Amino acid sequence: MRDYTNIYIDGAWVASDGSGSIEVVNAGTEEVMGSIPDGTASDVDKAVAAAKAAFDSWSQTPVEERQKYLVRLNEALQARSAEIAQTISGEVGMPITWSTMIQAGLPAGNMQTFATLLDTFEFEEEIGNSLVVKEPVGVVGAITPWNYPLHQIICKVGGAFAAGCTVVLKPSEVAPLNAFILAEIIHEVGFPSGVFNLVTGTGQVVGEAIAAHPDVDMVSFTGSTRAGKRVAEVASQTVKRVSLELGGKSANIILDDADFEAVIPKGIFACYLNSGQTCTAHTRMLVPNSRYDEAVQIAAAAAEGMQVDDPTKEGMHLGPLISQAQWDRVQSYIQQGVDEGAVVAAGGLGKPEGKETGYFVKPTVLANVTNDMTVAQEEIFGPVLSIIGYDDDDDAVRIANDSLYGLSGGVWSGDKDRAMAVARRMRTGAVDVNGGSFNIAAPFGGYKQSGYGRENGVYGIDEFLQTKSLQL
Numbered sequence: 001m002r003d004y005t006n007i008y009i010d011g012a013w014v015a016s017d018g019s020g021s022i023e024v025v026n027a028g029t030e031e032v033m034g035s036i037p038d039g040t041a042s043d044v045d046k047a048v049a050a051a052k053a054a055f056d057s058w059s060q061t062p063v064e065e066r067q068k069y070l071v072r073l074n075e076a077l078q079a080r081s082a083e084i085a086q087t088i089s090g091e092v093g094m095p096i097t098w099s100t101m102i103q104a105g106l107p108a109g110n111m112q113t114f115a116t117l118l119d120t121f122e123f124e125e126e127i128g129n130s131l132v133v134k135e136p137v138g139v140v141g142a143i144t145p146w147n148y149p150l151h152q153i154i155c156k157v158g159g160a161f162a163a164g165c166t167v168v169l170k171p172s173e174v175a176p177l178n179a180f181i182l183a184e185i186i187h188e189v190g191f192p193s194g195v196f197n198l199v200t201g202t203g204q205v206v207g208e209a210i211a212a213h214p215d216v217d218m219v220s221f222t223g224s225t226r227a228g229k230r231v232a233e234v235a236s237q238t239v240k241r242v243s244l245e246l247g248g249k250s251a252n253i254i255l256d257d258a259d260f261e262a263v264i265p266k267g268i269f270a271c272y273l274n275s276g277q278t279c280t281a282h283t284r285m286l287v288p289n290s291r292y293d294e295a296v297q298i299a300a301a302a303a304e305g306m307q308v309d310d311p312t313k314e315g316m317h318l319g320p321l322i323s324q325a326q327w328d329r330v331q332s333y334i335q336q337g338v339d340e341g342a343v344v345a346a347g348g349l350g351k352p353e354g355k356e357t358g359y360f361v362k363p364t365v366l367a368n369v370t371n372d373m374t375v376a377q378e379e380i381f382g383p384v385l386s387i388i389g390y391d392d393d394d395d396a397v398r399i400a401n402d403s404l405y406g407l408s409g410g411v412w413s414g415d416k417d418r419a420m421a422v423a424r425r426m427r428t429g430a431v432d433v434n435g436g437s438f439n440i441a442a443p444f445g446g447y448k449q450s451g452y453g454r455e456n457g458v459y460g461i462d463e464f465l466q467t468k469s470l471q472l
Contacts, residue, residue: 001032001033001034002024002033002034002035002087002177002180003034003035004034004035004036004037004177004180004200005021005037006037007037007039007043007047007198007199007200008180008183008187008196008197008198009043009046009047009050009197009198009199010046010047010050010053010054010193010194010197011050011187011191011192011193011194012193014046015037016037016038016039016040016043016199016200016201017039017040017042017043018037018038018039018040018043018201020037020038021035021036021037021038022035022036022037022038022173022176022200022201022202023035024036024091024174024175024176024177025323026090026091027090027091027092027093027311027319027320027321027322027323027358027359028089028090028093028310028311028312028319028320028357028358029357029358030324030357030358030359033090033091033177034177036173036176036177036180036200037200037201038173038200038201038202038205039170039199039200039201039205039206040201040205040206040209041205041206041208041209043199043201043206044168044199044206044209044210044213045209045213047168047197047198047199048139048141048168048197048210048213048215048216049215050193050194050197051139051166051167051168051194051195051197052138052139052166052215053194054166054192054193054194054195055136055138055139055165055166055194057192058164058165058166058192058194058195059135059136059164059165060164061164063118063121063123064118066118066161066162066164067115067118067119067162069161069189069190069191070111070114070115070118070158070161070162071112071115072189072190073111073158073161073185073186073189073191074108074111074112074115076185076188076189077104077107077108077111077154077182077185078108080181080185081100081104081105081108082100082104083181084103084104084107084150084178084181085099085100085103085104086099087177087178087181088103088104088149088150088175088178089103089311089312089319090311091146091149091174091175091176091177091178091322092146092147092149092175092274092277092319092322093275093277093311093319093320093321093322093358093359094274094275094311094319095309095310095311095312095313095314095315095316095317095318095319096311096312096313096314097314097315097316098273098274098316098319099311102148102151102274103148103149103150103151103178104150106148106151106154106440107150107151107153107154109440110151110154110155110158110440110456111154111158113440113441113456113457114158114159114161114162114460114461115162117162117457117458117461118162121162121458121461122134123135123465127469129471129472130469130470130471130472131469131470131472132467132468132469132470133467133468133469133470134462134465134466134467134468135164135465135466135467135468136160136163136164136165136464136465136466137163137165137217137218137241137464137465137466138165138166138217138218139165139166139167139168139215139216139217139218140156140160140165140166140167140168140216140217140218140219140220140464141167141168141170141210141211141213141216141218141219141220142156142157142160142167142168142169142170142219142220142221143170143203143207143210143211143219143220143221143222143223143231144156144169144170144171144172144179144222144223145172145222145223146172146174146175146322147175147274147277147278147279147322147381148274148278149171149172149175149176149178149179150178150179150181150182152222152245153169153171153178153179153182154182155222155444155455155456155460156169156220156222156455157169157182157196158460159455159460159461159463159464160220160464161195161196162461162464163461163463163464163465165217165218165464166194166195166196166197167195167196167197168197168199168210168216169196169197169198169199170199170200170201170203170206170207170210171198171200172223173200173201173202173203174322174323175322176200179198179200180198182198183196183198203223203227207227207231208230208234211230211231211234211235212234212235212237212238213238214238216238216240217240217241218240218241218242218243218464219231219235219240219241219242219243220242220243220453220463220464221242221243221244221245222244222245222246222279223246224246224247224379225246225247225379225404225405225449225450225451228244228246228451231244232244242453243445243451243452243453243454243455243463244451244452244453245279245407245444245445245446245450245451245453245455246279246405246407246446246449246450246451247279247379247405247407247449247450248279248280248281248379248405248406248407248408248446248450249283249284249376249377249378249379249403249404249405250280250281250282250283250284250405250407250408250409250410250428251282251284251285251286251399251400251403251409251410251426252267252270252271252282252284252285252286252409252410252411252412253286253390253396253397253400253409253410253411253412253422253426254267254285254286254287254288254295254412255288255393255396255411255412255413255414255415255418255419255422256288256290256291257413257414257415257418258412258413258414259414260291260294260295260298261298263412263435264285264295264298264299264302265298265299265302266435267282267285267299267385267410267412268299268302268303268306268363268365268385270282270410270432271283271285271383271384271385272303272306272318272363272383272385275318275319275320275321275361275382275383276330276361276380276381276382276383276384277321277322277326277381277382279379279407279408279450280407280408280430281381282408282409282410282432283379283380283384283385283386284369284371284376284385284386284388284399284400285299285385285386285387285388286388286389286390286396286399286400287387287388287389287390288389288390288391288392288396289389289390289391292387292389295387296345296365296367296387299345299346299365299385299387300345300346300365300367301346303345303346303347303363303364303365303385304346304347304363306318306363306383308352308355308360308361308362308363310358318363318383319358319360320355320358320359320360320361321359321360321361321382322359323359324359326359326381326382327359327361329380329381329382330361330380330381330382330383330384331349331350331361333374333375333378333380333382333384334347334348334349334364334366334375334384335349336374336375337366337369337373337374337375337384337386340373340374340375341368341370341373342366342367342368342369342373342375342386343366343367343368344364344365344366344367345365345366345367345387346362346363346364346365347361347362347363347364347365347383347384348362348364349362350362361382361383361384362383363383364382364383364384364385365385365387366384366385366386366387367387369386369387369388370388371388371399371402373386376388377403377404379405393418393421393422396422397422397425397426400426400428401425401426401427403448404448404449405428405446405448405449405450406427406428406429406446406447406448406449406450407428407429407430407445407446407447407450407451408428408429408430408431408432409423409426409428409430409431409432410431410432410433410435411423411426411431411432411433411434412434412435413434416433416434419433419434420433427447427448428446428447428450429443429444429445429446429447429450429454430442430444439456440456440457441456441457441458442456442457443455443456443457443459443460444456444459444460445459
């Protein structure tokens with residue numbers, strides 16, 4: 001049990017002005033694993049005041065000194081890696097093997113990348129008779145999701161720290177315990193008071209207060225498109241900068257010259273990672289109509305071969321979803337797919353055999369899906385793959401781009417040049433070409449209703465900088 005009774009403001013653990021608490025439930029056991037304060041708007045006021053007071057000094061701290069803080073933070077994250085992995089495995093349901101690699105590994109990797117980039121990052125350049133200076137935007141309100149909780153926190157906090165900004169963080173109330181570990185680490189590392197502040201609570205109260213606050217200079221939000229629209233609306237009243245990383249409905253195009261037996265199981269993995277609770281999940285598999293039945297057969301066999309098991313067990317299996325609400329949501333989408341004419345080729349409704357406790361879902365493949373169906377247009381956030389047929393490359397690109405979203409995607413071909421030509425036509429922020437791996441130094445963000453702004457690498461530092469020109 002991790003019961004946190006205080007929030008972190010101005011370098012100290014202090015009581016929230018709210019009297020309530022929020023329970024955190026273990027996704028695998030359905031038992032309460034901790035609790036956090038249910039914060040208030042007045043808590044946000046105090047945190048923002050602390051961040052504003054700390055900004056002048058922190059923003060003027062030499063880059064080399066800020067870098068040292070990031071290096072020590074990275075070292076401390078690595079030292080508590082096992083604890084972080086175990087905590088997030090319980091909160092989210094990701095099996096411990098994956099959680100160690102991803103939920104604990106990626107945050108440390110990102111922090112190391114930000115620290116290293118400060119060796120060469122250019123904060124100034126001369127253009128004619130002007131000195132162009134990049135300056136920290138100010139107080140950043142970071143509002144983060146539950147699916148990769150600490151990774152998304154570090155993408156924002158690490159980039160903001162590197163830029164010279166101070167931060168008020170509101171983590172997801174569904175998976176917040178890892179944020180308290182981070183606050184403990186930041187305190188132990190010795191960051192100046194007010195540079196980092198943690199206020200927990202609901203989006204409707206704490207999130208809204210951050211987005212609306214006149215002394216918050218920028219809001220960086222990751223979450224649903226619905227919530228992102230609300231953040232942008234509220235933030236617009238004070239004309240603050242907003243960065244949004246929202247939903248996705250990514251298409252994975254399997255061209256007719258690809259090795260189906262090899263690449264379709266990899267497409268299943270790209271859909272099912274973190275039990276499908278990934279905004280970049282390749283949930284629409286586009287296959288040529290001439291080989292449609294073959295593709296469905298291979299995909300169904302791969303899905304049926306996926307093991308679903310307890311998150312505490314080692315191995316490359318799937319864990320549960322994060323909550324009962326998410327389980328109900330995924331079930332309703334599977335049913336709606338069937339109601340609209342899709343055929344269950346693997347998986348389907350209900351829990352896997354022997355998994356009555358925990359929010360487990362059967363790895364599911366839906367065939368006979370057309371791109372106008374709900375399951376092809378809306379983000380499900382579960383291990384549900386929709387297979388859609390196409391006639392030729394142009395038709396595949398048309399279907400892939402026929403979406404409100406544009407966060408990620410994939411294309412597979414035996415001809416690299418052909419794959420690249422298709423990838424360039426996909427209107428999305430990232431495309432995996434023939435299984436290209438995730439790069440934490442490359443920019444990450446979306447097109448269309450998947451949001452705007454970029455995270456990771458130099459782009460993740462740039463996002464928190466203003467540009468000033470001094471005419472000499």
